[in-house]
Amino acid sequence: MQKTSRLTMGVATFAVVTLMALLLFGQSLSVSLAIGAFFGLFVLYLAGQPKLIAIFAIPELRQKIFITLLFLTIYRIGYFVPLPFIDQKALNESLSQRSSTLSQVLGFVSLFSGGNLSNACIFALGIMPYISASIILQLLAAIYPPLEKLKKEGEAGQKKIN
Numbered sequence: 001m002q003k004t005s006r007l008t009m010g011v012a013t014f015a016v017v018t019l020m021a022l023l024l025f026g027q028s029l030s031v032s033l034a035i036g037a038f039f040g041l042f043v044l045y046l047a048g049q050p051k052l053i054a055i056f057a058i059p060e061l062r063q064k065i066f067i068t069l070l071f072l073t074i075y076r077i078g079y080f081v082p083l084p085f086i087d088q089k090a091l092n093e094s095l096s097q098r099s100s101t102l103s104q105v106l107g108f109v110s111l112f113s114g115g116n117l118s119n120a121c122i123f124a125l126g127i128m129p130y131i132s133a134s135i136i137l138q139l140l141a142a143i144y145p146p147l148e149k150l151k152k153e154g155e156a157g158q159k160k161i162n
Contacts, residue, residue: 082121083124
């Protein structure tokens with residue numbers, strides 16, 4: 001890659017990251033400049049690596065990398081969106097008290113969700129609700145006739161249940 005385009009990418013990264021740290025995240029000017037300088041130098045280093053450039057030259061691989069980054073971005077944004085109708089302060093107080101049964105159960109659920117339950121955000125539970133619902137439906141299929149009938153249909157019935 002040409003030296004001027006590498007330098008342009010580094011300076012553009014420095015400017016964008018510095019502005020984001022300053023405006024969006026409320027960091028001080030000196031901290032924002034340090035963060036911007038770090039990422040600008042990092043981009044300069046990466047732009048000089050021919051193997052990394054070759055990875056992004058393959059369209060299928062580039063698409064998979066961008067999709068992965070998109071999913072990670074969506075997850076990180078969802079981590080900051082609080083659950084509606086949940087009082088965050090009351091939940092944190094309830095979780096901090098380990099005397100009641102409810103707080104012990106919530107602590108146990110928080111343990112399996114990676115400790116994110118105290119944040120009470122959209123993605124705090126991860127895939128735990130899906131797994132729990134899947135287990136409950138499999139158990140119900142043994143005793144509830146309509147679900148039992150779907151289960152006996154084979155793979156098509158299993159797809160409807162799951």
